[in-house]
Amino acid sequence: MNEYDSNRILDLIKKIKYEPTQNLNEANCYILNTCHIREKATDKVFHEIGRLKKKFRNKPKPIVLIAGCVAQAEGDILLKREKYIDAVIGPQSYHKINDTISKLEKQLSPIDVTEFDVIEKFDSFNTYKNTDNKISSFLTIQEGCDKFCKFCVVPYTRGPEYSRSSTELIMEANQLVENGAREIILLGQNVNAYNYKENKLSDLILEISKIKNLKRIRYTTSHPKDFTEDLIEIHKNCKKLMPLIHLPVQSGSNKILEAMNRKHTVEEYLKICKKLLKINPEIKFSSDFIVGYPGETKDDFKNTIKLVNQIGFINSFSFMFSARPGTPAYDLVRVDESEAKNRLIKFQSIAEDIKTSYRKSLINKTVNVLFENSMKKENRYFGRDEHFNAVIVQSKQDLTGKIKNVKIIKGNQNTLYGEITLNLDQTNYAA
Numbered sequence: 001m002n003e004y005d006s007n008r009i010l011d012l013i014k015k016i017k018y019e020p021t022q023n024l025n026e027a028n029c030y031i032l033n034t035c036h037i038r039e040k041a042t043d044k045v046f047h048e049i050g051r052l053k054k055k056f057r058n059k060p061k062p063i064v065l066i067a068g069c070v071a072q073a074e075g076d077i078l079l080k081r082e083k084y085i086d087a088v089i090g091p092q093s094y095h096k097i098n099d100t101i102s103k104l105e106k107q108l109s110p111i112d113v114t115e116f117d118v119i120e121k122f123d124s125f126n127t128y129k130n131t132d133n134k135i136s137s138f139l140t141i142q143e144g145c146d147k148f149c150k151f152c153v154v155p156y157t158r159g160p161e162y163s164r165s166s167t168e169l170i171m172e173a174n175q176l177v178e179n180g181a182r183e184i185i186l187l188g189q190n191v192n193a194y195n196y197k198e199n200k201l202s203d204l205i206l207e208i209s210k211i212k213n214l215k216r217i218r219y220t221t222s223h224p225k226d227f228t229e230d231l232i233e234i235h236k237n238c239k240k241l242m243p244l245i246h247l248p249v250q251s252g253s254n255k256i257l258e259a260m261n262r263k264h265t266v267e268e269y270l271k272i273c274k275k276l277l278k279i280n281p282e283i284k285f286s287s288d289f290i291v292g293y294p295g296e297t298k299d300d301f302k303n304t305i306k307l308v309n310q311i312g313f314i315n316s317f318s319f320m321f322s323a324r325p326g327t328p329a330y331d332l333v334r335v336d337e338s339e340a341k342n343r344l345i346k347f348q349s350i351a352e353d354i355k356t357s358y359r360k361s362l363i364n365k366t367v368n369v370l371f372e373n374s375m376k377k378e379n380r381y382f383g384r385d386e387h388f389n390a391v392i393v394q395s396k397q398d399l400t401g402k403i404k405n406v407k408i409i410k411g412n413q414n415t416l417y418g419e420i421t422l423n424l425d426q427t428n429y430a431a
């Protein structure tokens with residue numbers, strides 16, 4: 001989501017004649033877009049500003065803005081502690097960035113812009129073209145969260161759930177496809193909570209899939225509670241929808257899920273996966289896990305391992321519980337750190353084994369790859385298969401934006417290598 005926001009900020013500041021530069025030394029305005037989801041986020045900001053100060057030691061300082069969730073959550077601390085920072089601007093106030101920069105051009109006194117103006121923000125985004133021209137482009141359709149998981153900062157930094165107008169989104173999706181996108185990844189903190197005047201995520205997917213030159217659609221991140229029947233069904237009805245579902249579960253223990261206020265049980269989670277697999281056995285799952293959440297016993301942890309083995313997630317993103325200031329979980333009694341670390345190591349080793357055997361099973365198989373870009377090494381192209389696995393092939397023909405059948409020859413944990421067999425561009429992708 002920060003990548004999408006950064007692109008929109010770049011489009012916006014062009015209106016006041018600023019252009020992106022690849023050379024930091026020549027910047028006269030510096031915007032750092034930040035994420036607050038993990039520990040030490042604020043320290044990282046101070047570290048970055050320290051580096052910036054060194055670079056500009058013998059020159060006039062640039063205008064310095066800190067954007068994103070760290071600005072939202074800890075903006076006052078940033079402004080108080082680091083005088084080099086001129087303004088903090090929260091994620092729901094990006095539409096005010098040009099005004100903020102213009103003010104700072106005239107008088108350099110610190111500015112705090114951290115109101116929740118999400119409607120105004122998207123109204124403003126809708127007034128100028130999205131110029132992102134990647135083959136795989138992000139499109140934020142929903143922001144914020146009403147779920148209040150006890151460990152999470154999002155409801156406090158991004159505010160309540162808000163869905164953008166479907167008409168505006170279809171317009172922006174068309175712009176992205178005109179710019180060259182062949183895949184659109186629909187984004188939201190709770191993407192499947194999308195609901196604009198009774199238009200749900202499934203309705204939006206169906207509408208967007210009608211865009212002629214768009215070949216693939218993905219969405220992330222979903223919440224099990226909002227995984228409704230219509231969304232399950234759309235995986236049968238929309239061939240452009242890719243068969244990888246990122247569905248965070250966080251724990252395999254109902255006791256811990258309740259303590260986290262996740263609003264779903266393990267059984268409900270399994271039921272969703274089962275229904276999806278019934279519709280399409282090719283569907284694979286990835287998930288997020290918190291290991292060592294306060295109150296997690298050895299048995300709770302065993303249940304998480306059981307779930308991982310049962311589903312066989314092709315990607316598991318796991319983290320040790322990290323207490324975020326301002327969240328209800330911050331004050332809870334924590335699991336002993338070395339015990340939590342050991343559990344994380346065990347979890348990651350099991351998740352890696354599952355991933356390794358999945359990736360081995362792909363050798364000699366043929367997958368459909370959408371190629372996104374050429375690589376520095378001559379004649380090499382990078383793309384992703386339907387399950388979002390990174391694939392590299394060699395080709396004398398420019399493959400950018402094309403879908404090809406690729407036979408996988410070898411691979412490691414991050415990348416698969418293959419050779420092209422049959423061109424799929426003629427495939428009928430009708431929704």
Ligand code: SF4
Binds near residue numbers: 145146148149190
């Ligand atoms: S549903 Fe996701 S974004 Fe919302 S509070 Fe829970 S973890 Fe955070």
